[in-house]
Structures are given as structure tokens and as C-alpha cells.
Amino acid sequence: MWKPDRQSKKPLYEQIADHLEKRIAYSEFPPGSLLPSERKLAEQLGVNRSTVILAFAELRSMGIIESRTGSGTRVSRTKWGATPKHTPNWNRYAEGGSFLPNLPFLRKIRDALSQDPSLIDFASGELAADLAPLDEIAALMREHHYTSYLGYDNPQGYIPLRQSLVDYLQKYRGIQTTESSIMITSGSQQSLYLITQCLLSPGDAVAIEDPSYCYSLPMFQSAGLRLFRLPIDQYGVHPEDIRELYKKHRIKMVFLNPNFQNPTGAVISSERREQLFSVASELGLPIVEDDPFSLTAFEGTAPAPLKSMDSNGNILYIGSFSKIAASGLRIGWMVAPNSIVQRLADARQQMDFGLSVIPQQVAAQFIKSDYFQPHLDRLQIQLQFKRDLLIESLRRELGDQISFVTPQGGLHLWCMLTPKVPDGKLLDEAIRRGVAFVPGSVYGSDSGFVRFTYARAKTEEIESGIAKFAEALHSLTD
Structure with a gap:
């Protein structure tokens, strides 16, 4: 994601205004579309809200955007002159079609992970790079x-x-x-x-x-x-x-x-x-x-x-x-x-x-x-080690507040929480503290279940990740 260059001599608000103007010109934000709020944009770009306010003021002075109390800030429909331009209502198209978007929780997790690579990832259902046969595949590509x-x-x-x-x-x-x-x-x-x-x-x-x-x-x-x-x-x-x-x-x-x-x-x-x-x-x-x-x-x-x-x-x-x-x-x-x-x-x-x-x-x-069988042997050993580390961390941090059946394979640990907290609040609080997981309701369960994937997080991140999750849970139950 783009962020302003703090080493540049150009003021941050001007950089942000230029970046937004370019995105509007490229129709990423079509005429009439709603821009992110000042607070949200400031969080995404890692700047003070006052900096975004200045950037918006710059764009308003050029007639590119317009703000209305209670309606947010939108791209002007007449930004290129006095005569209105007829453009497709892309928001309506984006909401149409028969192919439904991902569930809101999954979109929230995906956005959080893309915006903050430092998040400890117990959500993504795939192998970490250190579990993949990268060296073996590279060797095959050299050999064949x-x-x-x-x-x-x-x-x-x-x-x-x-x-x-x-x-x-x-x-x-x-x-x-x-x-x-x-x-x-x-x-x-x-x-x-x-x-x-x-x-x-x-x-x-x-x-x-x-x-x-x-x-x-x-x-x-x-x-x-x-x-x-x-x-x-x-x-x-x-x-x-x-x-x-x-x-x-x-x-x-x-x-x-x-x-x-x-x-x-x-x-x-x-x-x-x-x-x-x-x-x-x-x-x-x-x-x-x-x-x-x-x-x-x-x-x-x-x-x-x-x-x-x-x-x-x-x-x-x-x-x-x-x-x-x-x-x-x-x-x-x-x-x-x-x-x-x-x-x-x-x-x-x-x-x-x-x-x-x-x-x-x-x-x-x-x-x-x-290469294949040795890779499988190593994968099984490493996954079991990560599973055991995750379980040990959960028992230490949460004790009888969490229960699960230990899986004998796979990448996931399915857990039931004794404290009943809303899935959305728990996920938001966990992400705020630096860790992502998947709420059980994504898979059709009632609130109170979570899925941790132990294959994706780095080994050295597992203990601290569960500590952060426990802090998030306790902040909602204490």
C-alpha cells in the first residue's frame, strides 16, 4: 500500500493530495464515489488526521472533491468543468452480479493482513515459506x-x-x-x-x-x-x-x-x-x-x-x-x-x-x-512441532477458558472459548493488538469458536501471538 515519503522535501499533505488526485484521474475513485474518512485514511497512511484534513482541503480548493456534513467526502461529479460528465455508476455494478463477495470477516482479515504485514497470522490456511519445498523445486528447475x-x-x-x-x-x-x-x-x-x-x-x-x-x-x-x-x-x-x-x-x-x-x-x-x-x-x-x-x-x-x-x-x-x-x-x-x-x-x-x-x-x-518423500517427512515433523507449541501456548495463556480436541494432522486447531464474546469485537481487538484468526461463525458455528492455523505463523511468533490473542479476549471479559 502506498505511503507518503517522509524523507521527501514535499510536505506530507501535498504528497497525499497528489496521490489521491492521481487515483481519481485513473477512475479508481469515479465521480460521486465516497472517499475513506479522514480518520481511516490517516490510520492507513500512518499520518496525523490533521495532515489528511489539509490534503482534503487542497483537493477541495481545486474542485476535485466536495464534503457535506453527515455525507462524508466524495469525488466531485463536475471536477473536469462545469458540464456534468456521464459516467457509469460503478458502485452499482460492483454490488451487482450473481457471484457473491467473500464473507465480511474474511474481507476484514484479508485487508488487515495486506495493510500490516507484521500481523501474526493464525488465519491464512496455507503453509509458511519455511514449510514449502522451495530449495527442492529450485533444484528441479535447474536439473530439468x-x-x-x-x-x-x-x-x-x-x-x-x-x-x-x-x-x-x-x-x-x-x-x-x-x-x-x-x-x-x-x-x-x-x-x-x-x-x-x-x-x-x-x-x-x-x-x-x-x-x-x-x-x-x-x-x-x-x-x-x-x-x-x-x-x-x-x-x-x-x-x-x-x-x-x-x-x-x-x-x-x-x-x-x-x-x-x-x-x-x-x-x-x-x-x-x-x-x-x-x-x-x-x-x-x-x-x-x-x-x-x-x-x-x-x-x-x-x-x-x-x-x-x-x-x-x-x-x-x-x-x-x-x-x-x-x-x-x-x-x-x-x-x-x-x-x-x-x-x-x-x-x-x-x-x-x-x-x-x-x-x-x-x-x-x-x-x-x-525430494518428495523427505519433504513430506520434514513437513509432518515441523507441523506437529508448531501444533504442540500452539497448544502449549493456549493452555498457558487461557487455561480452562479454552477447550479443543488435539488434531492428528492437518493445519488447523478448532477451539471453543468459555467466555462468550461477540466474534466481531474479538477479531477487531485481536487485530488491533497484532494477531489475526478466523472466527468460528465463518464456518457456520455459533459465536464462541475460533480456528487457529498453525502452519502459517513463524515458529518464533506463535507464543507471542497467543499472548496477544489472550490479551484481546481478556480485555473484553474483565
């Missing part, structure tokens, strides 16, 4: 000559990557498939987006876990789907609840995260997995299995995915490198019947003509290289 062809690739995905995934899925997840049944995506969210847009219709009823990461994705509501919840405990969903929802609402699809569920860390028990298959087969009901965390299992291996037991073709299986390697590669995949793969590949081709071939080549080399 990647394609000289930079045209559009196969919309279903780079064939050698799909071939490598056939071996990977068999070795690590016990899934037998062929390259023709695999589609490469930019990650799990694109897989979910394609499913909701192409395989379902507005008004269709679907079932999601409660709480669920899916609840935080407006794409379901954007697609016009009716969401029905499946309560989970530490052993996952209750299969009979699916039967009841089918009877009452004729649900058309079920979305599950069976291993180290986001956000709770729950693992569906083997008994319930068998029952799930029985119910799904009886009803002819598709299950979308999102499996991003299994290879992070801390002790032994995670339970086999539902897809590995799928002899009837009920399961659409989604995987990704984002939680085990690097989110920046933007590599995910879907295993599905070939007719579904072809349908979704056709839709994705209309969106972007397929993914960049170079990250796909890197991923194909990485999963079959000698």
Missing part, C-alpha cells in the same frame, strides 16, 4: 529443461502430470485410476467451483458438514444451491443424517472432508465410512471428497480416502498440492468418471483455456522425484 512450448495446453491438464498422479494416487492414497479420469485444476476451490456451476442447478439441495469450510465459500450461494448441514463430532458425520436429509429435501450431492476436516480436524471413523458407502450406494447419491490434508498425518498414515474404497463410482475425489507443498504452484486435481471430467474440462476451457504448463511440469517432476 522445461518446455519451450508456451501455447495452450490440454484443458484436462498436462498429460505427464496426470500420468504422474496415477502413480502418486496409487502409492500414497490407494486410489486406482487412469489419466483419462483425472483433471488438473488450479486447486480445490476451482474444483468445487466447477462442480457447483456445471453439475448442479439453482435450487438444488446439497449437504455440507457443520461446521464446514464449504460454509465460508459464497460460491455455493452464488450457484443458487440450498445448503443443509450435517453435524459432525470427532468421528465425522453421522451417515443416517444423510438419509434423513435425502428424504426431506432430496439432496443431490454431499460434500465431505473426511480426514483432518477443516476446521475441526475430525477424522471420519472406519465404521462410519462403511455406513457412508452403504447410504450413498442405496440412494445413488454422489459424494464430493475433498482430501487436502491426509499426507500431513503426524503419527503413521491417515485413513484411506473414501475414493480408495469406491467400487460403484459414487465419489468425486479432490486433491491439491496447496497444503502439502506450495499454494503458489496452483496445482490441484479431480478424479471422476471420464464423462464428468470431459464436461468440466470443457467448462474450464471456456474460462481460461487451461492452466500454465510450466507449474504442471514442475509438479510432475516433484512428485516422482527423490
Whole structure:
């Protein structure tokens, strides 16, 4: 974010006025649009409010902005002369369309993290740089000559990557498939987006876990789907609840995260997995299995995915490198019947003509290289260490004011707070003190739950981050 140069000879208020004038000229603030308040702009730019008042006065003197008591400061509609100019009402366009914006809490967290990189980040659901295989990928890029062809690739995905995934899925997840049944995506969210847009219709009823990461994705509501919840405990969903929802609402699809569920860390028990298959087969009901965390299992291996037991073709299986390697590669995949793969590949081709071939080549080399297994071993050790450090810090700072079930894999710790405080106030106070987390209501829970991601924060930040969170909580309860 731009900030004025305190070493410049030009006064700060003039720098701010020039910067705002440029943004207005570039139509970032169209005529009639509301500017940030003096107080908010001063906080963003790290200056006194009086400096912003002077900058606004400068712009008002030039007829660029106008202020009215109770209505704030807006860009003048006649700033380029006496004759009004007809411009689109961009605010109306921004509020229109069928694709809904992110939830307010998520937008607030994203804005806070972008404006203040020093915030301790327990919110972002991705690996920190020190957990990603940066050196290994750099070595692969030095060792291998990647394609000289930079045209559009196969919309279903780079064939050698799909071939490598056939071996990977068999070795690590016990899934037998062929390259023709695999589609490469930019990650799990694109897989979910394609499913909701192409395989379902507005008004269709679907079932999601409660709480669920899916609840935080407006794409379901954007697609016009009716969401029905499946309560989970530490052993996952209750299969009979699916039967009841089918009877009452004729649900058309079920979305599950069976291993180290986001956000709770729950693992569906083997008994319930068998029952799930029985119910799904009886009803002819598709299950979308999102499996991003299994290879992070801390002790032994995670339970086999539902897809590995799928002899009837009920399961659409989604995987990704984002939680085990690097989110920046933007590599995910879907295993599905070939007719579904072809349908979704056709839709994705209309969106972007397929993914960049170079990250796909890197991923194909990485999963079959000698670097991959040692990276997984190191990742599991480091994640477990961070999890234990987070738990130790929470117990020291909050004691019996917080409770949780210790996850055996994944990136998240799901907690219930004994003091009941409003989610919004707790988040604001935590951000003010320098730490970010995700309120449980983002995932459909009642107030009083929080999700901490231990993969993103630096190891040396975890203890101080939890101390700041505890201070925020106590400031609202003492």
C-alpha cells in the first residue's frame, strides 16, 4: 500500500493530495464515489488526521472533491468543468452480479493482513515459506529443461502430470485410476467451483458438514444451491443424517472432508465410512471428497480416502498440492468418471483455456522425484512441532477458558472459548493488538469458536501471538 515519503522535501499533505488526485484521474475513485474518512485514511497512511484534513482541503480548493456534513467526502461529479460528465455508476455494478463477495470477516482479515504485514497470522490456511519445498523445486528447475512450448495446453491438464498422479494416487492414497479420469485444476476451490456451476442447478439441495469450510465459500450461494448441514463430532458425520436429509429435501450431492476436516480436524471413523458407502450406494447419491490434508498425518498414515474404497463410482475425489507443498504452484486435481471430467474440462476451457504448463511440469517432476518423500517427512515433523507449541501456548495463556480436541494432522486447531464474546469485537481487538484468526461463525458455528492455523505463523511468533490473542479476549471479559 502506498505511503507518503517522509524523507521527501514535499510536505506530507501535498504528497497525499497528489496521490489521491492521481487515483481519481485513473477512475479508481469515479465521480460521486465516497472517499475513506479522514480518520481511516490517516490510520492507513500512518499520518496525523490533521495532515489528511489539509490534503482534503487542497483537493477541495481545486474542485476535485466536495464534503457535506453527515455525507462524508466524495469525488466531485463536475471536477473536469462545469458540464456534468456521464459516467457509469460503478458502485452499482460492483454490488451487482450473481457471484457473491467473500464473507465480511474474511474481507476484514484479508485487508488487515495486506495493510500490516507484521500481523501474526493464525488465519491464512496455507503453509509458511519455511514449510514449502522451495530449495527442492529450485533444484528441479535447474536439473530439468522445461518446455519451450508456451501455447495452450490440454484443458484436462498436462498429460505427464496426470500420468504422474496415477502413480502418486496409487502409492500414497490407494486410489486406482487412469489419466483419462483425472483433471488438473488450479486447486480445490476451482474444483468445487466447477462442480457447483456445471453439475448442479439453482435450487438444488446439497449437504455440507457443520461446521464446514464449504460454509465460508459464497460460491455455493452464488450457484443458487440450498445448503443443509450435517453435524459432525470427532468421528465425522453421522451417515443416517444423510438419509434423513435425502428424504426431506432430496439432496443431490454431499460434500465431505473426511480426514483432518477443516476446521475441526475430525477424522471420519472406519465404521462410519462403511455406513457412508452403504447410504450413498442405496440412494445413488454422489459424494464430493475433498482430501487436502491426509499426507500431513503426524503419527503413521491417515485413513484411506473414501475414493480408495469406491467400487460403484459414487465419489468425486479432490486433491491439491496447496497444503502439502506450495499454494503458489496452483496445482490441484479431480478424479471422476471420464464423462464428468470431459464436461468440466470443457467448462474450464471456456474460462481460461487451461492452466500454465510450466507449474504442471514442475509438479510432475516433484512428485516422482527423490525430494518428495523427505519433504513430506520434514513437513509432518515441523507441523506437529508448531501444533504442540500452539497448544502449549493456549493452555498457558487461557487455561480452562479454552477447550479443543488435539488434531492428528492437518493445519488447523478448532477451539471453543468459555467466555462468550461477540466474534466481531474479538477479531477487531485481536487485530488491533497484532494477531489475526478466523472466527468460528465463518464456518457456520455459533459465536464462541475460533480456528487457529498453525502452519502459517513463524515458529518464533506463535507464543507471542497467543499472548496477544489472550490479551484481546481478556480485555473484553474483565
